[in-house]
Amino acid sequence: MISRNCVAVILLAGLVLPMHTGAAQEPITPAPLNSVERYALNPTRDMLEHGGNVAATACASCHGADGIGVEDGIPNLAGQRTVYLYRVLQGYQDRTRRSDAMNHAIGFLNEEALLAVATYYASLPPARPEPPAESEAGADLGGGDPFAGLRDDLKKCARCHGEDGNASASGMPNLTAQSAEYFVHSMQAYADGSRNHRLMGNLAKGLDETTLQRMGVYYAVQEPAKTTTVGDGNVDRGRELAEPCAACHGPDGNASGADMPTLAGQDARYFIKAMEAYKDGSRQHGGMFGAVETLDEAGIADLAAFYAVQEPVRRNVRAPLTTTEWVARCERCHGIDGNSTDPRFPMLAGQDRTYLENALRSYIDNTRSSSTMHAMSAPLSAADLQRLVDYYATREPKSVVYMMLPCEDATED
Numbered sequence: 441m442i443s444r445n446c447v448a449v450i451l452l453a454g455l456v457l458p459m460h461t462g463a464a465q466e467p468i469t470p471a472p473l474n475s476v477e478r479y480a481l482n483p484t485r486d487m488l489e490h491g492g493n494v495a496a497t498a499c500a501s502c503h504g505a506d507g508i509g510v511e512d513g514i515p516n517l518a519g520q521r522t523v524y525l526y527r528v529l530q531g532y533q534d535r536t537r538r539s540d541a542m543n544h545a546i547g548f549l550n551e552e553a554l555l556a557v558a559t560y561y562a563s564l565p566p567a568r569p570e571p572p573a574e575s576e577a578g579a580d581l582g583g584g585d586p587f588a589g590l591r592d593d594l595k596k597c598a599r600c601h602g603e604d605g606n607a608s609a610s611g612m613p614n615l616t617a618q619s620a621e622y623f624v625h626s627m628q629a630y631a632d633g634s635r636n637h638r639l640m641g642n643l644a645k646g647l648d649e650t651t652l653q654r655m656g657v658y659y660a661v662q663e664p665a666k667t668t669t670v671g672d673g674n675v676d677r678g679r680e681l682a683e684p685c686a687a688c689h690g691p692d693g694n695a696s697g698a699d700m701p702t703l704a705g706q707d708a709r710y711f712i713k714a715m716e717a718y719k720d721g722s723r724q725h726g727g728m729f730g731a732v733e734t735l736d737e738a739g740i741a742d743l744a745a746f747y748a749v750q751e752p753v754r755r756n757v758r759a760p761l762t763t764t765e766w767v768a769r770c771e772r773c774h775g776i777d778g779n780s781t782d783p784r785f786p787m788l789a790g791q792d793r794t795y796l797e798n799a800l801r802s803y804i805d806n807t808r809s810s811s812t813m814h815a816m817s818a819p820l821s822a823a824d825l826q827r828l829v830d831y832y833a834t835r836e837p838k839s840v841v842y843m844m845l846p847c848e849d850a851t852e853d
Contacts (some may be wrong), residue, residue, distance in 0.1 A: 470527070470784050476555065477523045481842035483559035483781060491560025493555045498545050499561075507564045513794040518565025519839050520723040523783040525558035535810065566837035567791040586760040587658050589823060593651060594658065597644060601848070605659040607667070611709040616664035620656030621698040625650050625674035634724050637715075654760075660757045664705060664752035671708030671745050678746025680740055685731065693747045705752035715740045718813045741747040761819075763827045768818065770828070783842065790837035796829045 449741035496505060504510055507518025517525065531537030532546055533554070548556070587594070597615070601607045605615035615623065629635040631644035647655070682693070689695045693704030703711070717723035719732045770788070774780045778788030786803070788796065803817045820828070
């Protein structure tokens with residue numbers, strides 16, 4: 441069988457790079473270029489002039505005659521990749537991609553006009569990158585610390601709970617080995633007063649849910665350590681008393697449920713204070729009141745000693761990717777710094793910040809259909825998304841020129 445794989449050469453910032461435009465591995469590669477799309481990579485003067493006229497009539501009111509969006513949230517088209525633009529326009533026409541404004545604006549255009557306007561905008565010099573916000577000035581947007589934005593909040597917690605969540609001060613709980621969900625629930629309880637602690641209440645009220653979730657993940661991925669405060673209770677008697685607790689907290693105090701705290705390795709003094717608070721009603725939890733109401737002071741101390749000597753186990757939580765790692769994933773299609781070399785993939789460099797954010801959110805919630813982009817973007821936290829947007833909006837966009845070389849014949853048995 442004879443197959444033909446056309447090869448283009450891309451001139452990008454003075455570099456000459458080969459590009460394979462035939463079929464490639466799924467799922468990240470769209471359909472191969474067809475003959476019309478290959479033709480559009482080297483547009484004629486007449487095609488560009490026709491595209492400019494179409495743009496002035498149908499597109500310029502939003503995207504500008506120069507391809508720069510006239511307001512926040514409107515994508516820049518200048519320098520965007522030809523085939524990507526052409527296929528997006530086709531998607532709006534056949535309504536596989538939905539936007540009332542776009543469906544109306546180009547509904548009357550024929551295929552020739554779609555191709556011409558795509559080549560016109562692709563031929564324009566791209567927008568200058570958006571300067572970093574003042575808060576990002578000098579920051580490494582592609583940096584290697586996924587918790588960089590949390591460091592100030594984590595420092596406040598470290599005074600009592602240790603830098604890694606393993607408290608060294610007696611009477612303070614370890615925050616490691618807990619699920620992020622339990623951490624968030626606990627902090628929200630301090631914020632709304634259902635857990636009564638003035639200092640913790642004031643700290644929790646100043647943190648939004650996204651920040652709490654990220655802090656919970658931070659502590660969940662740290663390596664837990666046993667407390668050095670074991671107390672003077674009887675461990676063997678505590679083991680017997682702990683049998684009814686195993687249903688929720690595990691036989692050795694390592695809970696598996698996301699809404700249940702791990703007790704293994706926990707500070708004995710803290711454990712005793714928590715149990716006494718459940719018993720006297722100053723800490724509210726219906727299930728826990730029933731569990732502790734029959735325990736005397738010695739029984740609580742025995743339970744505390746048993747759990748304190750158990751080995752805490754880190755929750756099965758994956759550490760979040762750094763911005764650098766997210767960017768590396770994006771580079772597979774969108775190129776270094778968001779400058780795609782394949783005309784089927786959009787350039788992200790220098791793109792409008794609001795548009796990038798809205799586009800990613802629409803892929804996450806599946807209002808913009810792409811199984812590949814949904815799978816890639818769904819794991820993004822709000823903070824991850826914002827760092828990616830910041831990164832690509834401030835990259836320098838680069839134009840591309842395609843030179844078609846003779847096709848190669850490949851023979852398969």
